[in-house]
Amino acid sequence: MKAPVSWIKEYVDVPEGTTTDDITRRLTMTGLKLEAVHSPGAAITGPLVIGRVLTKEPEPQKNGKVINWCTVDVADANDTGEPQGIVCGAHNFEVGDLVVVVLPGAVLPGDFAISARKTYGHLSAGMICSARELGIGDDHDGIIVLPADAGVPGQDAREVLGLDEEIIEFEVNPDRAYGLSLRGIARDVAVSVEGASNFRDPALRQTPAANDAGYPVVLADTAGCPVFVARKVTGFDPAAPTPAFIADRIAAAGMRSISLAVDVTNYVMLETGRPIHGYDADKLTGPIVVRRAVAGEKLTTLDGVVRELSAEDLVVTDDSGIIGLGGVMGGETTEMSETTTSIVVESAHWDAVSMFRTGKRHKISSEAGKRNERGVDPTICEAAADRVVELLVAHGGATADPGVTVVGTPPAQPTITVAGDKAARVSGMEISEQTAVEALRAVGCEVTGTGTLSVVPPPWRPDLTDPQDTTEEVIRLVGYDKVPSVLPVPPAGRGLTRAQQLRRRFSRVVAAEGFTEVVTFPFVGDADFDQMRVPADDVRRKALRLENPLSSEAPLMTTTVLAGLLRTAGRNVGHGLSSFGIYETATVTVPRGGATRILSVDHGPSADEFAALQAGLPAQPFHLALVGVGAAEEAGWWGEGRTADWADAVDAVRVVADSVGIDLAARGVDHAPWHPGRCAELSVDDTVIGHAGELHPKVCEAYGLPRGSVAAEVDLDVLIERGVHLRPAPTFSTHPVAKEDVALVVDAAVPAAEVEAALREGAGPLLESIRLFDVFTGEQIGQGRKSLAFALRFRAADRTLKEGEASAAREAAVSLAAERTGAVQR
Incomplete structure (x- = not known):
């Protein structure tokens, strides 16, 4: 505004x-x-004055254009007192008119410097200005012609044009x-504003009483239109110009001057906030009726668009049919034009919700609709209509018809009960009950009572509906800048919770592994699950649907962080990155089937209400997802590089789990979006926490990723619940280590992790570490078999191992591995 x-x-x-x-x-x-x-005049410097046209000589040019060679009286503004010679291409002025002249040395908007220059065979010293050249309007073809009493030649034109406004x-x-x-x-x-006083309400005026002689109006839907006022003027001169003060003010407010009749309605709307509509009375047939549209009815609105209406739309009709969308836009059939001499002025109050929905439905945005959909004072319809009639009579030569139509009554304002000290308690300021009462009365509320106040908001404040609203009014008038800034004192010995500390630890660990953190939107659509090749019956497709999504393509709350991460990875590849790792930690939303409830905000929920609310909320586990693309190790003078593979994704998750003292078990599974045979299911004590491995080639293709890209997603809440928060510092033995290697042949389907677990358990407490360093397959091993080579390291904390202790532990480990996995020592 x-x-x-x-x-x-x-x-x-x-x-x-x-x-x-x-x-x-x-x-x-x-x-x-x-x-x-x-x-408006901030970009204009130098002499800008009023001039009187003394001569105007048309001169045709070879290019077909006709210019005017003019002499203009600018008095002493040019330091000579002689008339100024100016070439002008406009023709909408005559000798004797007062015009706006910019003299050499001035600068107009756009850094346009004015100087005397030779053009069309004359030395033109200055310019006769149009509104556009001064940056105060769009009219470029015609120069500004001032009223005869605007001033005298040589006078500064800024004040006359309102440029200093x-x-x-x-x-x-x-x-x-x-x-x-x-x-x-x-x-x-x-x-x-301190010291401001004597508010003069432009909507406070004496209006003629309603009578039976006004234009007939029928309200068939009083909920949608509770008040309708109609006034009529006749003998209006459609050619009458808009007074400068009206045109200038609506232009300053960002609206375009159209005609006197339209400009007056816009002026009163800006003045009072009440949108007004005018009908050409000669085009109306029969009484005006306000009703809901019948689905399928059509209307051509003032913008020339044929609109198919909904049964929810409020429409204005006469005997000819629909003549307007109530409160949003008028119809073409009753539009005021350059021949309109009789006008019916409509000033009606419309239901704000209906206005908003109609505007959105038909994609209409107008100044009137903007006000009607937010709520306008319903009690000033008569005053606004009377003000329009007054201006049409004063400046358009019209005669006010004695008939005054007022149908309906404004809706009553609610009574709000609020404690007199509520503002003080909410804000922390010393606000007395008397101060609160004075503030509420200052904004127009009627306030009665002490201790507990009864507040009736003014009709122009439909936003005041409950005690919180009236409290806000008091605090804002006392001053938000006066609200004390008081920081709460944290209890000693507290800080981040265990879960918060572990979440930060996980993030640091993944970043240390070479992954970069990103943040994505938690919204997906069916297309995302399709691209990830998630089966139709997969639980991940049972996502929570949003009532008002940001995008129709992503109307669901995501059940997997990986969806957004894959989109981000594809975008980075599209921008030329060939090798990178990214990760995200975020909650996902898993519906539990309960019904959600919206509770009132005027009181805290009871225990039962809170329990019911919690039961209806979806689960929101905290997940980690990561994606690796391209090289895991770059090539260089140090040696050959290495492309990331499924094991890198698994190892990254293992490092995260190890940071809280948890060993993950892994087994091969088929699970979208991973490559069959190259996907590991990760678990803790038989609880599956996620998956890691190489992405399916079709998934890589769908997201624009190179084949062989890897990914992982795990539930961190399980690690937080079962992990060790404060791990004891490791102890180191100064005694020598005993090294033993073993190669075991097992079926190809046996996971290496199962063999390793059996070796670890069988080796006993002397085992310090175990590492798989080779996997071999070939004819020497046999079809469907593989050889797993492990390096075992044994050490005692308090002594040097005796001869045979390490080998005995090794044999025990091999024995248990053979018993559990069928391993045969190679």
């Missing part, structure tokens, strides 16, 4: 010396946030619709 400062001051007195900065600072603190301060642009939140009017802004100035 743009509001000229002079227009604001027309409705409220501010102390002398109060600057625009003072006003905007206080309004920002009370809820009308400053967006910008504009000054400061225009405040506000960011108006949806709950503060009153801020979309000068009436609302001035009222906030009156209650927030």
Whole structure:
């Protein structure tokens, strides 16, 4: 919303010396946030004066263009007192007219410097200006012709054109619709700027009483349109120009001047906040009726679009059919035009929810719709209509019809009960009950009672509906800047929880393995599961659907972090990265089948309500997902590089688990989106926590990744629950180590992890470490067999091992491996 400062001051007195900065600072603190301060003449420097055209000589040119060689009286503004010779290409002025002249030495918007120069055979010393050249309008073909009484030649034109006017642009939140009017802004100035007083409400006026002689109106839907006021004027001159003060002000507010009839309705809307619509009375047939549309009915709106209506749309009709979308946009059949001489003025109150839905449904955004969908004062319909009639009569030569139609009554305001000390308790400030009452009355509320207050909000504040709203009003007027900043004192000995500390540990460990953290949106669609080749009956497809998703392509809360991570990996490959690792730790959403509930915010939930609420919430386990692409080790002078493979993904998860003292078991499975035969199922004590391995080639193709890319996803909550938070420092033995190697032949289907577990258990407490260093297959081993070579290291903490102790432990380990896995020593 743009509001000229002079227009604001027309409705409220501010102390002398109060600057625009003072006003905007206080309004920002009370809820009308400053967006910008504009000054139309800020980009114009140098002499800009009023001139009187003395001569105008048309001169045809060879290119078919006709220019005017003019002499213009600018008095002493040119330091000579002689008339100024200027070439002008416009033709909308005559000898004797007052025009705006910019003289050599001036600079116009766009850094356009003005100088005397020879053109069309003349020395043109300056320019006769159009609105566009001055940056105050869009009219370029015609220059500005000032009223005869605008001033005298040589006078500075800035004040006449309002170029020194400061225009405040506000960011108006949806709950503060009153801020979309000068009436609302001035009222906030009156209650927030220190020393401001004497607010003059432009909607407070004597209006003629309703009678039976007005244009007939029928409200068939009083819920959608509780109040409808109609006034009529006749004898209107459609050629009458819009007065400069109206045209200038609506232009300053960011609207375009169209015609007097339209400009007046826009002016009153900006002034009072009440949208007004005008009908060509000669095009109306029969009474005006407000009803809901019948599905399938059509209307051609003022923008020339044929719209198919919904049964939820509020429409205005007459005997000819639908003539407008109520409160949103009028129809083409009754549009005011350059021949309109009789006008029916509509000032109606519309249901805000219906206005919002109709606007969204038909993709119509208008200044009227913007106000109606946020809520407008329902009690000023008569005053707004009367103001429009007054301006049409004063400036358009019209005659007001004696008939006044007022149908319906404004909806009643709620009564809010609130404790007198609530604002003090919420804000932490010393706000007395008297201060709270004065603040509420200042914004127009009726307040009665002591201790417990009964508050009736003003009709222009539909956002005030409960005690929290009235409390906010008190605090904002006292001043958000006065709310004390008090930091809570944390109890001694506390800090991050165990879970928080472990989550940070996991993140550091993965980063140390060479992966870079990313953050992705937690939203997916069926296409994501398709690209990951997730089966139709997979539990991961049972995702929570959002009521109002950011994108129709991703309407589900994700059940896997890997979906977003694969998209990110593909995007990085598309930008030219060939080798990288990325990871993300985030919650996923797993529906539990319970019904969700929305509780009231005016009180805390009871124990039963809270339990029911918790039961309906989906589970949100904390997952780690990672993706590796390209080389695991780069080639260089140190040797050949190595491409990442499935084992790298498994090892990265093992390192994470090891950081909390957990050994993971792994076995081969087929699980999307991984490659069959190259996917490991990872578990802790028979509890599956996730999967890791090489991605399926079709998945790599779908996401634009190179074949052989690897990935993993695991549930970290299990590791947090079962892991060791504070691990004891390791002890080191100073005694020598005994090295033993063993090669065992097993079936190809036997996991190496099972063989390793059996060796570890069989070796006993002397075993310090075990490492698989070779896997061999070939004819020497036999079809369907493999050889696993392990390096075993034995050491005692308190002594040197005796001869035969290490070999005995080795034999015990091999024996147990043979018993459990069928291993045969090679």
